[in-house]
Amino acid sequence: MSRTAPTAALNLAKEATRKTPQNDRIYEEMLAAILEQRLAPGTKLSEDTLGEIFDVSRTVVRTVLQRLAHERIVQIQPNRGAFVSEPSPEEAREVLQARRLIEEGVIRLAAKRRTEKDINDLRQMVSEEQQSLDSGNHQAWVRQSGDFHLKLAKIAGNQTLTAYIRELVSRTSLIIVQYQKGNLSSCSCDEHTEIIDAINGGNEELAAELMISHLNACEDQLSLQNESPESDLFAIFSKTSNS
Amino acid sequence: MSRTAPTAALNLAKEATRKTPQNDRIYEEMLAAILEQRLAPGTKLSEDTLGEIFDVSRTVVRTVLQRLAHERIVQIQPNRGAFVSEPSPEEAREVLQARRLIEEGVIRLAAKRRTEKDINDLRQMVSEEQQSLDSGNHQAWVRQSGDFHLKLAKIAGNQTLTAYIRELVSRTSLIIVQYQKGNLSSCSCDEHTEIIDAINGGNEELAAELMISHLNACEDQLSLQNESPESDLFAIFSKTSNS
DNA sequence: AAACCCCATATTGTCTACATATTTTATTTA
DNA sequence: TAAATAAAATATGTAGACAATATGGGGTTT
Numbered sequence: 001m002s003r004t005a006p007t008a009a010l011n012l013a014k015e016a017t018r019k020t021p022q023n024d025r026i027y028e029e030m031l032a033a034i035l036e037q038r039l040a041p042g043t044k045l046s047e048d049t050l051g052e053i054f055d056v057s058r059t060v061v062r063t064v065l066q067r068l069a070h071e072r073i074v075q076i077q078p079n080r081g082a083f084v085s086e087p088s089p090e091e092a093r094e095v096l097q098a099r100r101l102i103e104e105g106v107i108r109l110a111a112k113r114r115t116e117k118d119i120n121d122l123r124q125m126v127s128e129e130q131q132s133l134d135s136g137n138h139q140a141w142v143r144q145s146g147d148f149h150l151k152l153a154k155i156a157g158n159q160t161l162t163a164y165i166r167e168l169v170s171r172t173s174l175i176i177v178q179y180q181k182g183n184l185s186s187c188s189c190d191e192h193t194e195i196i197d198a199i200n201g202g203n204e205e206l207a208a209e210l211m212i213s214h215l216n217a218c219e220d221q222l223s224l225q226n227e228s229p230e231s232d233l234f235a236i237f238s239k240t241s242n243s
Numbered sequence: 244m245s246r247t248a249p250t251a252a253l254n255l256a257k258e259a260t261r262k263t264p265q266n267d268r269i270y271e272e273m274l275a276a277i278l279e280q281r282l283a284p285g286t287k288l289s290e291d292t293l294g295e296i297f298d299v300s301r302t303v304v305r306t307v308l309q310r311l312a313h314e315r316i317v318q319i320q321p322n323r324g325a326f327v328s329e330p331s332p333e334e335a336r337e338v339l340q341a342r343r344l345i346e347e348g349v350i351r352l353a354a355k356r357r358t359e360k361d362i363n364d365l366r367q368m369v370s371e372e373q374q375s376l377d378s379g380n381h382q383a384w385v386r387q388s389g390d391f392h393l394k395l396a397k398i399a400g401n402q403t404l405t406a407y408i409r410e411l412v413s414r415t416s417l418i419i420v421q422y423q424k425g426n427l428s429s430c431s432c433d434e435h436t437e438i439i440d441a442i443n444g445g446n447e448e449l450a451a452e453l454m455i456s457h458l459n460a461c462e463d464q465l466s467l468q469n470e471s472p473e474s475d476l477f478a479i480f481s482k483t484s485n486s
Numbered sequence: 487a488a489a490c491c492c493c494a495t496a497t498t499g500t501c502t503a504c505a506t507a508t509t510t511t512a513t514t515t516a
Numbered sequence: 517t518a519a520a521t522a523a524a525a526t527a528t529g530t531a532g533a534c535a536a537t538a539t540g541g542g543g544t545t546t
Contacts, residue, residue, distance in 0.1 A: 022500095047528070057501045059302075059526085066306065070313045079507050081526060091403075098403045105344035160315075160334075160341045164407055239379075265530090290498070300531045301498085320539050322498060 026054050027064045034073055034084055035173045036139045041086040045074060071167050073174065085174055089224040092175040096219045099168050100135075100212050103149065104162060107211045109156035111199040118155045119200050125151060126192045133189060142173050148192055179222040191217065269297050270307045277327055278389075278416045279382045282445045284329040295321060314410050316417065328417055332467040333474055335418045339462045342411050343455050345404060346392065350454045352399035355440040361398045362443050368394060376432060385416050391435055415461075422465040434460065 030050075033039045045065060047058040054061070065082045076082045087095070110118075125148050132140040146169040153162040178240040191214040198207035271295075276282045288308060290301040297304070308325045313316040319325045332340070353361075368391050375383040389412040396405040434457040441450035 046276075059500055059502095062528090062537090063309065066309060070310065080509095081528070094401050094403050097401055101348035101404065102345060104347070118314065158337050158340055160337050160411075161344065164341075168403075291496095302530055302532090305498090323539095324498065 021065075022056060022060055026050075026060065027058070027067055029054075030064060030068065031073065034068075034142065035170060038179050039084050041084050041174060041178055045082040045084065047081070059170040063121055071121065072171055086172065087175050087178065088170045089179070091178060092222065092224055093219070094169055095171050095175060098214055099197075100215045102164060102168070103152070103211050103215065104208045106140075106153050106158075106161055106165065107195065107199065107207045108204045109158065110152045111202055111204045111207050113157055114155050114199050118151075119196060122148070122151060122196045123193075126189055126196065129192065131188045142176060145188060145192075146170070147172060152195075167179045175222065179224055181221065188214075188217075207214065245329065263459060265299060265303055266306055266310075267302065268304065271287065271312055272297070273307060273311065274316065274413065277311075278386065278413060280420050282325050282327050284417060284421055286327045288325040288327065290324070315414055323358075328414075330414065330418050330421065332422070334467060335422060335461070335467055338411055338414050339458055342392075342408075342415065343458045345407060345411070346395070346454050347451045348440065349396050349399045349404055349408065350438065350450045351447045352401065353395045354445055354447045354450050356400055357442050359397050361394075362439060365391070365394060365439045366436075369432055369439065372435065373432045385419060388431060388435075389413070389416060397439075409434075418465065422467055424466040431460075433459075 013017045030039075039045075039117075042196040044045055047061045047065070050061045050065075051058050065074060065076065069076045069082065072087075073085055074082045075085050077166055125144065129148065130140075131142060132144055149169055150162070156162070191210065195207055195210045195214065273282075273288075274310075282288075290304045290308070293304045293308075295302050308317060308319065312325065316328055318328050319324045331369045368387065372384060372387045372391065375387055376382075392412055393405070393409055396408040421450070434453065438450055438453045438457065441453055
């Protein structure tokens, strides 16, 4: 009975976000569409078209596009429009580097703060990942794999870092869409399980090493050897035009 | 003469950002106003008023406010308006924790990649910091101190991490405005100098330790013992109302 | 006199219209 | 026929108008 403050504060927080549901709804739908590969990288996102689809004016669409642009999921070219981002190999390496750096720290925090329930939740998530992998549901696996890393950030208990990881995970999904070579190896779930075991045992150092190895393995599964599009053009034509 | 691609790509990049200067100009001005404490935390940012000040419509103002909101410099309350953020002590601790985590990694990268010019630039920046400190120019010092950390991120060479640090530095400035107790200690410049010496010597481990200590020292200079506003209210009145 | 309700006012959320920039297409010329 | 140019069409950038929501004051009721 005493101390209703937390509940009140929570309700207040919910109240604060209860409105502008249109923005959020459209944002979620567009993000999902991009991450589930229904919108390929490079696709033009016409304001009029999107407005018609979601039955809102361009004003609302622009708000959503600007939000997605800030998260680097779409790129806005002034006076030309918004496009689904096509991360360059350099950008891909950068994102993975940032993830190694941040998630190494996050996993150490998570190892310190994890509860029994957290461990159970994580194991449950890996189990579902494995199911998607077994059934060949690539899209679901990419999303669930990202959710696993996001859950670790939430366990670490820092909202700022969680927001950054959410962003990086989204961008990674986009990168995987573009650069994944061949089929995905099934070892990923095992790596996730190893990480759970490490933080369950409170072994920060091991957990950190496993996380870095895991992200390195992810990067190794990508074909990032090629240069950026423009440079490619010059490289491709230099043989004939420069001779 | 051969390989004009990089230059072409650079020009293209400049072209891409040459427009929408209005957004950027107003964004920069508002950010400066907030970080220089001309707009205090909690200040209502009326769309009409700002539109009148900058001589643009609310459309443009809203775009800028949404951008600042995404960077957590302003808070948008639906149907109520935008306000300069008032970071809670919890949020302050979170930001400093995120900075320790990210900047430890960044300083290691910077130590690996720094050039002679970088070191000179950094020493020059610290020198200017010292001048502002000596002349009692608090505002300039806060900005320059942030620029130092931002420069380190640029040396590390990861644009994603640089963007995150820029955001965290801005938020830290806002936090300092709210929670700095007493005068600022002059040791900060010395700490920056020590960090430069460490990365100049290529001593990653030392540089990382110094950076963490430095950020801890920053946090220790803040008065973060109080709880968040809401909780405060309940704590304050619980003695009388609950008896 | 105090508390409550309703309405007036002001501000934000959204839509539509117009201005400006880009892209496409059609026409002209070499 | 192909290239270049001009004009039309299309899309984005901005402004202003209307709708919805929150705030504050005045009046009524107990």
